[in-house]
Amino acid sequence: MEIVLASSSPRRQQLLELIGLDFKIIVSDVEEDNTKAMPPHELAVAHARDKALDAAKRASHSDVIIGADTIVVLDGQVFGKPADYAEAIRMLTALAGRDHIVISGVAVVKGDQVFTGFSATTVRIKPLSIAQIERYVGTGEPMDKAGAYAIQGRGTLLVESISGCYNNVVGLPLVTLSELLRQAGVELL
Structure with a gap:
């Protein structure tokens, strides 16, 4: 049995390394569709499940596959990864303050x-000027991040406060993962 991460995300890989988990990577080919009509938590779970099941097709039947998906929700609207510079600006302008x-x-x-x-x-982004947003987006960091910011990178300068799991904001809630792995017969502690 091997642990498989169905993601190419360096952040998720670093989090698994942080807890000492040996794993291999089988990147999922699933495209995320944030327009599906379902509650946001169900959408994130559906994406994670689809990614894990897709990677499982290329893994051994005895392997344990981890899939994950992170979304940002503001006023019921789901923000995934920005498609371009302009969308990143729009997302951060909406999130600011x-x-x-x-x-x-x-x-x-x-x-x-x-x-x-x-x-x-829950994350609060501090009030930002358009110049601050443009400078941050100009770094390129927001382009592959849900909500157009990286709390573990320069985006930490945008975050005024959080309430809840920090690792969740990075992209993989380790306590939740630990419980799911335990249910699958893998004890991390």
Whole structure:
């Protein structure tokens, strides 16, 4: 049995390394569709499940596959990764000076079993000028991040406060993952 991460995200890889987990990577080919009509936490879980099941097709039946998806929600609107510079500017302009929710769905697949969960964290972005937003977007950091910011990078300068799991905002809530792995027979502690 091997642990498989169904993601190429360097942040998720670093978090798994942080807890000492040995794993291999099988990148999922699933395209995220944030326009599906379902509650945001269900959407994040559905994406995570789809990614894990997709990677499981290329893994051994005895492997344990981890899938994850992180979205940002403001006033019921889901923000995924910005498509371009202009969309990153629009996202950060909307988030500036306000609270939003970061939701990460997590799925663990072992054989024919699928275990799912999610974590939600409230994040407040400080008030920002358009010049500050443009400078941050100009670094390129926001382009592959849900909500167009990286709390573990320069984007930490935008975050006024959080309430909930920090690792969830990075992209993988480790407590939630630990519980799902335990259900699949893998004890981390």
